[in-house]
Amino acid sequence: MSSLSLSSPLLPGATLGVLGGGQLGRMFCMAARNMGYRTVVLDPDPKSPAAEVADHHLQASYTHKASLAEMAALCDAITTEFENVPAESLKFLSSHKPVHPSAEAVAIARHRIQEKDYAKNSGLSPAPYALISSIDDFDAAIAITGLPGIIKTTTLGYDGKGQQIIKNKAQLEVAFNELGQVECVLEKKMDLALEISVLLARNTRGEVACYPPAENEHVNGVLHKSIVPARVDDTIAETARQQAIGLANKINYVGVLAVEFFITTDNQLIFNEMAPRPHNSGHYTMDAAVVSQFEQQVRVMCGLAPGDARLTTPVVMINLLGDLWPVNWQTCLAEPGLKLHLYGKHEARPGRKMGHFNLLSIDIDQAIQKADKVFSELSS
Numbered sequence: 001m002s003s004l005s006l007s008s009p010l011l012p013g014a015t016l017g018v019l020g021g022g023q024l025g026r027m028f029c030m031a032a033r034n035m036g037y038r039t040v041v042l043d044p045d046p047k048s049p050a051a052e053v054a055d056h057h058l059q060a061s062y063t064h065k066a067s068l069a070e071m072a073a074l075c076d077a078i079t080t081e082f083e084n085v086p087a088e089s090l091k092f093l094s095s096h097k098p099v100h101p102s103a104e105a106v107a108i109a110r111h112r113i114q115e116k117d118y119a120k121n122s123g124l125s126p127a128p129y130a131l132i133s134s135i136d137d138f139d140a141a142i143a144i145t146g147l148p149g150i151i152k153t154t155t156l157g158y159d160g161k162g163q164q165i166i167k168n169k170a171q172l173e174v175a176f177n178e179l180g181q182v183e184c185v186l187e188k189k190m191d192l193a194l195e196i197s198v199l200l201a202r203n204t205r206g207e208v209a210c211y212p213p214a215e216n217e218h219v220n221g222v223l224h225k226s227i228v229p230a231r232v233d234d235t236i237a238e239t240a241r242q243q244a245i246g247l248a249n250k251i252n253y254v255g256v257l258a259v260e261f262f263i264t265t266d267n268q269l270i271f272n273e274m275a276p277r278p279h280n281s282g283h284y285t286m287d288a289a290v291v292s293q294f295e296q297q298v299r300v301m302c303g304l305a306p307g308d309a310r311l312t313t314p315v316v317m318i319n320l321l322g323d324l325w326p327v328n329w330q331t332c333l334a335e336p337g338l339k340l341h342l343y344g345k346h347e348a349r350p351g352r353k354m355g356h357f358n359l360l361s362i363d364i365d366q367a368i369q370k371a372d373k374v375f376s377e378l379s380s
């Protein structure tokens with residue numbers, strides 16, 4: 001089923017809807033409002049970060065028929081901030097109004113096997129992988145991936161949750177049981193030198209704007225820091241960009257897409273996963289690119305040309321998790337090149353993404369040094 005399309009671009013004054021009221025929805029709404037659009041958020045949480053800044057909050061579950069119908073009636077176009085929104089809801093909305101990304105694209109990106117299959121068919125190289133739906137699949141899967149491996153639930157994993165490293169068959173069994181014996185993928189554990197992500201925006205006419213790769217550092221499975229430009233050689237950077245664009249073209253993707261890659265110690269470029277939405281590793285674009293990833297989301301869902309994805313300055317983004325609270329804001333804001341973004345969450349819990357900062361500098365090494373220094377002083 002394909003989505004309705006626009007006969008002409010939606011211009012400022014139109015109403016844009018987003019499924020999900022987290023920080024991504026919030027930054028989308030802020031970008032949309034800056035550009036003169038009206039915004040509607042659907043989210044069950046009465047205090048969701050996006051609802052605070054939206055024109056209208058539909059406070060209901062993502063499957064609530066009447067609220068979905070109201071959303072379709074209120075909005076000229078609809079997007080999503082997360083991939084786990086029920087497919088039926090996306091399909092229902094897309095039978096009434098243009099929805100980007102499409103239900104089909106979201107379905108691919110939310111399923112680890114499907115996304116790897118599509119990546120492989122588009123010429124990208126995922127780590128060797130195999131489906132595990134029962135204990136009977138263990139031997140064949142290990143024969144494909146080798147050991148050690150990583151077992152991941154095929155859906156609903158995020159921030160390192162829903163996955164475990166396994167060194168042998170016995171550990172695979174323990175992990176599979178701990179993951180609830182749901183459908184999983186086993187993949188080869190690669191030796192990583194670096195992780196990068198490529199972000200792009202593509203519209204219905206196939207016009208693409210692609211950002212330079214970000215270099216990502218994770219702590220406890222959660223993105224900690226993005227460094228842009230990534231410290232990789234130009235050939236790898238350009239190959240990653242071309243592969244991400246190729247994948248988006250292949251699935252006729254419309255929206256903002258993030259593609260995560262590994263660079264192995266022997267310099268192979270490995271496809272990891274994709275996200276059908278703005279991405280945490282793209283938050284730097286809010287201050288260090290001509291057009292931010294959230295403005296791109298607005299532009300492409302409105303049928304406009306994607307904006308300029310050029311980097312304007314070297315930048316380091318660092319996530320601010322609830323563990324850091326209470327934060328010494330004075331120290332943080334004493335740094336003149338720092339741009340602070342807080343998501344308006346009412347309670348700081350460990351591991352919860354509360355905000356981020358972008359540290360801009362004329363030189364990437366200096367940006368890293370300053371960002372690390374500010375981060376180390378935040379809680380002291």
Ligand SMILES: Nc1ncnc2c1ncn2[C@@H]1O[C@H](COP(=O)(O)OP(=O)(O)O)[C@@H](O)[C@H]1O
Nearest residue numbers: 127150157158159160161187188189190218273
């Ligand atoms: N096949 C792999 N080999 C080595 N490291 C991996 C592999 N898969 C995942 N990882 C590590 O785990 C992190 C989270 O995995 P990912 O599949 O991206 O899940 P999530 O959806 O939680 O982001 C990756 O960023 C990487 O550091």
Ligand SMILES: [Mg+2]
Nearest residue numbers: 159260272273
């Ligand atoms: Mg990931």
